[in-house]
Every structure is written in structure tokens, then in C-alpha cells.
Amino acid sequence: MATRHYFFRTFRLDPAARELHDGDELVVLPASALDCLVYLVEHRERAVGRDELISAVWGRTDVADTLLAQTILRVRRALGDSGSDGAIRTIARFGYRWIEDTREVVEANVAASPEPVAAPVEGEADEASFAAGPVAEASDPGDARVRARRRHRGMPVAVILVLVVAIVTATWWSGRDAMPQGDVATPAADAQDAPALVLPADVPGSSDWSWLRVGLIDVVGHRLREAGVPAAPSESVFAMLGADGNARDLPTGTLRIAPSARVRDGQWTVRLHVQRDGQVSDVEASSGDVLQATRAATDLLLVRLGREPPRNGEQPRPIALEELLQRTRAALLADQFDLALHLITQAPDEVRAHPEIALRLAQIDQGRGDYAAAEVRLVALVDALPADASAALRGRVLGSLGAVRFRRGHAAGAADSYAEAVRVLEPAHDPLALAAAYSGRAAIASQQERLDEAAADLGRARVEMEAAGDALGLAQVDMNLGLVESRNYRPAQALPILAGAEARIASLGAREELAYVRFALVGVRLQMLDLAEALETIQSCWPPETHTGNPRMRWRLVLSKAFVLIGMGRLGEAEVLLSRISIEADPKDDADIRARAGALAGIALAARGRHEDAVARTEASLAPTFADDSPDLYVSTWTVRLRSLRQLGRLDAAEAETAALVAWIEAHPNPWRRVHAALAQAEQAWARSPDEAALAQFASAFMLAGSLGIPDDLVEVAERYVAALLERGEIDQASAVVGRIAPWADRDLRAAWAQAQLYRAQDRVDAWQRSTERVLQLAGERALPAPRID
Missing domain, CATH: 1.10.10.10 (Winged helix-like DNA-binding domain superfamily/Winged helix DNA-binding domain)
Incomplete structure (x- = not known):
């Protein structure tokens, strides 16, 4: 080609x-x-x-x-x-x-599978925020490199969680072989676990049939899943296709199915070209209707795989309804909301009256951002569903209602809808819809910091994704499991999960998902004090506009790089990025990013030793809305502000604000925040009276940081504790504390500084000089603390 x-x-x-x-x-x-x-x-x-x-x-x-x-x-x-x-x-x-x-x-070029043709887009999407939504609505049928701009309405729920829990927790600041017919698969026992990947269909060139490129993926995939053969949905398929239309690095045993459809004298012939581990075979069927021909061809394939075509699943939809749903699905995935609505209004009354069309209308409302109208329509649909409606349909409606309520900020109503969706879908044999419901429920639990519940539901979603054969969806769930571990302050456990998800997503070629998982990895690597790897990770996403088509995600990547640069002392570079956010980011759609950028700007000022400017700059970051959106960065920013107040000698103001910070943490407790509450109290007590009582408070904070086990926080407390110990002449105890953080002294300024001050106190001149050189290398543009005076 x-x-x-x-x-x-x-x-x-x-x-x-x-x-x-x-x-x-x-x-x-x-x-x-x-x-x-x-x-x-x-x-x-x-x-x-x-x-x-x-x-x-x-x-x-x-x-x-x-x-x-x-x-x-x-x-x-x-x-x-x-x-x-x-x-x-x-x-x-x-x-x-x-x-x-x-x-x-x-x-x-090497001959490739049929190229996916991106469906047209009528208008730009509103991307102010994201919401959990049914997996079946998740993606663009075209180029995976631009599809994220439409994710405000249909990002897979597993990916949605990224935006619920992936606030970067960088707490530094805080030739084809012949094959006999029927041998596509080995015996049915092996086919049990073989996933299928249905590629975009080769269809007639007329624009009237372009929707079949996407539609046949889902018709074939749904039929396979009903018979127990895992098959990825169209959104994941397109995300996995490279620029040449080929999927990458598929697991051994994957059934690669390339549909084609041709019509002659009113008769459709659908052929499924099947490849598995270098072996090939074809099946085909004909009918006056293309969708019936597709189902018949899929059933022939199932027989060859040793499977019985589904009989007890959902009853096949009427052809007119199936066609309308597939046409409107293609339009929705391309953001052609007016076209989708036009197709419905032109349909016969008996087709429009079907509940699935009411669900589609709600999805059109949702795609346009009219969540209130979507909720009204979905609530009415739940009440109007006939008693004989399939469980899968009822579950999809409830899952959509949960997604809309989640987007509207109605967590309790969303939780109820998702719980009911789970109850209905568990016996319904619809793993993708069930995975979506579990993931939506996990999103709410994560938002409310019920992280063990979130992890449990993500585990359940993972099982369903694997059963459905959605390799990309599976990697996305793993990504979010890693994020939950991170938010639960377990970065050592999160890192291998996220790294594994990154490797799988990279092998699948899903660009947008790769940006998300790398975004998450930056935060975890900062917690682990792997600054060089954090920088390498963010550089792999640079510049952001070549790695994501989503403006919101671009700014998150910019913010992440600023985090890393501040942690490395490259303050000028960080400030340029933060200034870019303040100038270019949308004041409404990117309000949360702008707020975080403002907090980081104040932190950078304090790192330069410009404490008066830091106090003024961080004041705006103490607004309640910032605490709600970014609670841990809120705590980190407030802690830095308190230090600047003390440096300026404003101890009364610092004492009042320390008490306010501790009160806020007591009202919003978790282990990480308790460490920082204890540290703030110890620093304030030491500033007032550097005595044994204050030293005991440092010891308590250090013990809490040790039990939490995050290198970044252990070093944060240890640096302050060592300074106090040396001031009191407690050199032996200071040595024990420095020994705990010495593994990071070659990469972290705080650990290197504490080590250098210990060597100075011990009169070990050569060691002090070597460690001081390391301090100067690590400091970058950061102001160093005044050295201890003997």
C-alpha cells in the first residue's frame, strides 16, 4: 500500500x-x-x-x-x-x-488492514470536565490521536477515574500459510481464552454505508461476546490501531477478524477474514440485509471455533432498529449530535418508540453537555421500561443515569444508580456494561476517599474487562488500580501496577491513554523520590500537544512538568510553565489547573527565599474550593506558607494558621495529612521554644512518617528533625535519623543537606566537603537554609 x-x-x-x-x-x-x-x-x-x-x-x-x-x-x-x-x-x-x-x-508501505476513517465532527466539544460514562460510548471511530477532544461525553469509565484520583501527588511539595477450513482455532478449550479483535470493516465506497465500518465491529463483537468469546468494543479497537490501520503486539492466540461487506442486486455478502497465529480462514454469509448477513457469518465462525451460536442471550433487535442504532452510534462517536437527532426524527414511529432510542436521545443530550435534560429523559425511561425489557438494557440505562448524575455532582444519586445497575447487570452476561457500572461506582468511592471500596470495585471491573476481551479496557482498569494505591499513599505498590499498565498501553498504541498513565506515573515517582525517572517520564509526553488532543490533559502535563522541575531546583523553567498556564489556560474550563499553578508559583517563590512574595502568593490557595479540589496540594501549600511566615518572624500569624491547618486536617483526616499536621505543630513549637517538648513533637512526626513509608515525606520530616537535633547537640540521634534518609542523599536536596550538616557537626571535614558539593549540585536555583552555627 x-x-x-x-x-x-x-x-x-x-x-x-x-x-x-x-x-x-x-x-x-x-x-x-x-x-x-x-x-x-x-x-x-x-x-x-x-x-x-x-x-x-x-x-x-x-x-x-x-x-x-x-x-x-x-x-x-x-x-x-x-x-x-x-x-x-x-x-x-x-x-x-x-x-x-x-x-x-x-x-x-506494507499492506495493511482497512484504514479506519474518522467520522466527521460538527462542532468542538465542551471539555470543561469529564464524567464517568458507559464504556460502550467511549471513543472516536476515527484516529485515536485526536479522539480525546471528545471525551467529555464518553471517555471509558476506567479512564475517567484518572481525573478523579490522578491529581499529581508530588508531595515534594506535596506469506499466508494454507489452513484447512475450520481450523481457525484449536479445540474449544483453547478458544475459551482466545480474545478476538474485530477490525474496521471494508465496505462499499458510498457514504451511505460508511457507518458500517464501525457498526460491523460492534455487531460481530456483541455476537461473539454473547457466545462467550471475548471481543473488544469498537472504541478500544480504534485506540489500538496504528497509523497504518494495524493493531500492535496482540496476545498470542488472538483472533484477528477483518469483516468486509459487498452488495449486488440487493443481496449483501459479509465475509469475515480470520487470522490466528499466522493461520487464516474465511467465513461468509449472504442476506438481503447487511446486519442479518453479519450475524449469520459470525454464527458460522462460532461453529468453526467449536462454539454454539447464542440462543439465550438478548433477542436480536429488529433490523430497522439495529441499523438506526448503528448509524446514530457512528454519529455520536463523531460528535455529530444534530445528525444523530435528524436520523432519529426521520425514522418510522414504531422504531422511534423503542426504549433504546430513548436511551440514544439521552446520550445525545449528554454529548451536548445538557446533563439536566439527559437526567430527566433517563429517569423517565427507567420508569417507562416495560417489564420484559432485557436486564442488559435496563442496566445500561441505569449506568447512563449514574454517569449523568456523577457529572452533575449528585454523588448520592449516582451511587444509587450505579448500585442498581450492578445488581441488574450481574446476571445479565454483559461484561462491558457491568465493568462500566463497577468503574462508575469506584469513581464515586474514590472521590469520597473510600479507597478500599474503590479498589474492590476496580478489581471486579478488571474481571469483567478480561472476560470481555478488551485489552485496552483492562489496561485502563489497571491504571486506575494503581492510582487508587497512589491516592491511598502506597506509591511502592502503585508503581509496578502503573508501569505494567504503561507497557501494555504503549504496546497497544493508544496515545491518549498513554499520556494519562504517564501523567500518573510522574506523581508516584516523585513520591518515591525518583526525580530523574519522573523527568524522563514527563519528557516522553513532551510537547503535550503531540501526545494528546485534549486541551485539559495538556495543561495537566504542563503542571506535572512544573512539579518535577521545582523538585529538581529548576525554578525558572518551572515558573515559565506556570506563567504559561496563568496566561493561556481557560479561566473557566481550566480553573482547577490555574489554581494549582498559582499554588506552585507560591511554593517556587518560597524555594527562592522570597518569603514575603510567597506569603502573598499562597493566600489565594487557601480558599475552600481549592481544598475541595486539591486537598493534599492544599496542605502542602499551607505548610510552605507557614514556613515563610516564620522566616519573616511573624510567629503569631503562623501560630494561628498552624492551628487552623491542624483543625482542617482533623476534619479531613488521613495518614498522610496527620504526618503533616504533626510536622507543622513541631515546627511551630520549635520556633516558639526550641526545647525538649518541641523535639518530642518532631520525633512523633518522624515516627508517623516512618510508618507511612513514603520516601518523600520521610525526608521532609527528617530534614527538619535533624536540624532541631543538631541545634540541641543531639548528634548521635541526628546520625540515626540521617541514616534513615541517606539512600536518597544523592538525589534529594533535603536529604543531602541534613547529611552535610551532620558531617559538619561531627567535624568530618572531607565528608562534609563532599556532601556540600552534592548539596550545591542539587540545589539548583533554590535558596539554601542558613547553616548551623556552633
Whole structure:
């Protein structure tokens, strides 16, 4: 297969990968805008009429001209053109023509599976926040590299949890072989565990049938799952496809199924081309209806696998209903909400009256961000579902209701909906929907800091994902299990779970998920004082715009890098990133990121020794809303503020605020916060009276940090404790404490400083000089504490 690239000005357009680059920078465009650009460039020898362009991009002719005009405007803006005299010329009363000098380069490529075609997008998504949503709605049917921009409505629940629990807890601051027919699989016992990957379908070129590329994945996959063969849903399939349309590093034994559909004289023939460990086989079936042909072909495959086609599962939907659901699903996944609604309004009354269409209408509301309307529609649907409605349908409705309530901040109502969804779905043999319900329930538990419950439900979700054969969903659940461990202040346990999830996600080629898991790994590695690995991890996601199409996630990556740089003493670089957030991040959609950036800016000022500025800068970070959104960073910021107040000699203010911080922690307790409450009290007591009582408080804080077992916090307490011990002349006890943190003295300024001061107190000149050199190397732009005076 040949790959074509188009070069013009400083731009490179790669239609196969669905990417536009300006130099080294990825230009993120809505799918409809990218489709429009590609079509105009590929037909640059002539003018393209409006109707032709609309049909090519949206697959229909009843799209408003205003939408086309807005799409052309977006393309022009992305190219830096301000009017019709740029690369795209408006042809009056006809359409548009590409007039830019363009060079076409054709490269040979290895033959690949059918390329996924990104469905068009009508408008940009509102990405102010994310919500748990049914796994079955999770992803874009097109290029995985741009799909995250639509995740406000349908990110897999397992990934949603990232945004519930993955506040970076960087507490530094705080040739095909012939094969006989029927031998696709070894005996049924082996097929039991063999997952299936259904690739995008090869379908007729007419835009009327483009929805089948996605639809056949789900029709085949659903039929396989009903018969007990694990098969990933379409959203995971597309996330796993590379730019060449091939899935990467599939597990041994995976059934790789490539559907194709052809119609002749009103008769459809669907063929399933099956590969397993280098062996190939085909099955096919025909019918006057494409979906019936697909089901029949899948049943033939099941027989060859030694499986009995499903009889006791859900009754097959009427063909008209199935087609409408598949068409509207493709539209929803492409954010074409108006098109999805139009398809429903044009359907016959008997089809529109089906409960699954009411559910689809709620999903359209949800996709548009109208969660109140979606909740009203779903509540009415729960009450109106007929008694003979399938358990799987009832469970999906309840799961969607839980997702909407979660997005609206109604945790109690969301928890009730998810619990009922779990109860209904457990006997329903719908592992994907059940995994979604478990994950949604886990999201609520995590939000409420009931972390053991969250971990238990994620474990249950993991079992269902594995049963469903969703390799990507499984990796996402593992990612969130690691995040729960991290939030439970167990970074040593979280690190191997997250590293394993990262390796699997990388092998599957899911770009957006890879950014999320690396984002999470940064925080854990900072807790473990692996600063060099944390920097390497964040650099693997840099620049953010080439690793995620989601603006919210980009800012999270920027913030994470600032965390790392502050921890390494590279304050100027960190401050540039934080300033970028304050200037460029959206004040409404990115309010939480801007607040965290403000807190980090204050922490950086204190690290420079600019304590007056630090006190002023951190004051805004003590707002109750910040405590709700980022409780641990709230504590860390307040602790740094208290130290700056003491450095300025404002002990009364520091004492009052210490008492307020301790009171807040007592009202919101957990082991990590108790360590920092004890440390704040010890530091305040020492500032007032450096006596035995204050020293005992340091000892208590150090014991709590030791029992917590997080290197970052152990070092944080130890540095202060050692300084107090040396001031009191307790050199032997100081030596014991320094010994506890010595393993990190080669990478952490605080540990190195404590060690150097101990050597100085012991009059060990050579050791003191070597350790002081290390201190100076680690300090970077941070101001060092005043040395102890004998």
C-alpha cells in the first residue's frame, strides 16, 4: 500500500495518519475540518462544489451551508489564513478550490488492514470536565490521536477515574500459510481464552454505508461476546490501531477478524477474514440485509471455533432498529449530535418508540453537555421500561443515569444508580456494561476517599474487562488500580501496577491513554523520590500537544512538568510553565489547573527565599474550593506558607494558621495529612521554644512518617528533625535519623543537606566537603537554609 503525504508552506498533511503538522508541531483539527482539507487538497486540480464537499465530508447532502462555511473557516485559521485569498479560494455561487502550491510525495508501505476513517465532527466539544460514562460510548471511530477532544461525553469509565484520583501527588511539595477450513482455532478449550479483535470493516465506497465500518465491529463483537468469546468494543479497537490501520503486539492466540461487506442486486455478502497465529480462514454469509448477513457469518465462525451460536442471550433487535442504532452510534462517536437527532426524527414511529432510542436521545443530550435534560429523559425511561425489557438494557440505562448524575455532582444519586445497575447487570452476561457500572461506582468511592471500596470495585471491573476481551479496557482498569494505591499513599505498590499498565498501553498504541498513565506515573515517582525517572517520564509526553488532543490533559502535563522541575531546583523553567498556564489556560474550563499553578508559583517563590512574595502568593490557595479540589496540594501549600511566615518572624500569624491547618486536617483526616499536621505543630513549637517538648513533637512526626513509608515525606520530616537535633547537640540521634534518609542523599536536596550538616557537626571535614558539593549540585536555583552555627 502506498502512503501519500502533501507538503505546502511549512505544513505536512498525512491523510492516512489523519495528521496535519506545521513543522514539528501537530495541528489538531476537528475531524470534519481535516476531512475537508484532505478532500480539497486531493482534488486541487479543480474547484469542488459545495454539495460535493458536504457529501464527501458528512456523508449526506442535507447539511447546512453555514456548517460548511464554519468548517472552511476553521481550516483557514489553522493554516494562518485570514480570508479567501489564502490556500482555499472561494468560488462564488459554486464552492471552493485549493490553490496553494503543493508537493505530493508517495511512499511505499506494507499492506495493511482497512484504514479506519474518522467520522466527521460538527462542532468542538465542551471539555470543561469529564464524567464517568458507559464504556460502550467511549471513543472516536476515527484516529485515536485526536479522539480525546471528545471525551467529555464518553471517555471509558476506567479512564475517567484518572481525573478523579490522578491529581499529581508530588508531595515534594506535596506469506499466508494454507489452513484447512475450520481450523481457525484449536479445540474449544483453547478458544475459551482466545480474545478476538474485530477490525474496521471494508465496505462499499458510498457514504451511505460508511457507518458500517464501525457498526460491523460492534455487531460481530456483541455476537461473539454473547457466545462467550471475548471481543473488544469498537472504541478500544480504534485506540489500538496504528497509523497504518494495524493493531500492535496482540496476545498470542488472538483472533484477528477483518469483516468486509459487498452488495449486488440487493443481496449483501459479509465475509469475515480470520487470522490466528499466522493461520487464516474465511467465513461468509449472504442476506438481503447487511446486519442479518453479519450475524449469520459470525454464527458460522462460532461453529468453526467449536462454539454454539447464542440462543439465550438478548433477542436480536429488529433490523430497522439495529441499523438506526448503528448509524446514530457512528454519529455520536463523531460528535455529530444534530445528525444523530435528524436520523432519529426521520425514522418510522414504531422504531422511534423503542426504549433504546430513548436511551440514544439521552446520550445525545449528554454529548451536548445538557446533563439536566439527559437526567430527566433517563429517569423517565427507567420508569417507562416495560417489564420484559432485557436486564442488559435496563442496566445500561441505569449506568447512563449514574454517569449523568456523577457529572452533575449528585454523588448520592449516582451511587444509587450505579448500585442498581450492578445488581441488574450481574446476571445479565454483559461484561462491558457491568465493568462500566463497577468503574462508575469506584469513581464515586474514590472521590469520597473510600479507597478500599474503590479498589474492590476496580478489581471486579478488571474481571469483567478480561472476560470481555478488551485489552485496552483492562489496561485502563489497571491504571486506575494503581492510582487508587497512589491516592491511598502506597506509591511502592502503585508503581509496578502503573508501569505494567504503561507497557501494555504503549504496546497497544493508544496515545491518549498513554499520556494519562504517564501523567500518573510522574506523581508516584516523585513520591518515591525518583526525580530523574519522573523527568524522563514527563519528557516522553513532551510537547503535550503531540501526545494528546485534549486541551485539559495538556495543561495537566504542563503542571506535572512544573512539579518535577521545582523538585529538581529548576525554578525558572518551572515558573515559565506556570506563567504559561496563568496566561493561556481557560479561566473557566481550566480553573482547577490555574489554581494549582498559582499554588506552585507560591511554593517556587518560597524555594527562592522570597518569603514575603510567597506569603502573598499562597493566600489565594487557601480558599475552600481549592481544598475541595486539591486537598493534599492544599496542605502542602499551607505548610510552605507557614514556613515563610516564620522566616519573616511573624510567629503569631503562623501560630494561628498552624492551628487552623491542624483543625482542617482533623476534619479531613488521613495518614498522610496527620504526618503533616504533626510536622507543622513541631515546627511551630520549635520556633516558639526550641526545647525538649518541641523535639518530642518532631520525633512523633518522624515516627508517623516512618510508618507511612513514603520516601518523600520521610525526608521532609527528617530534614527538619535533624536540624532541631543538631541545634540541641543531639548528634548521635541526628546520625540515626540521617541514616534513615541517606539512600536518597544523592538525589534529594533535603536529604543531602541534613547529611552535610551532620558531617559538619561531627567535624568530618572531607565528608562534609563532599556532601556540600552534592548539596550545591542539587540545589539548583533554590535558596539554601542558613547553616548551623556552633
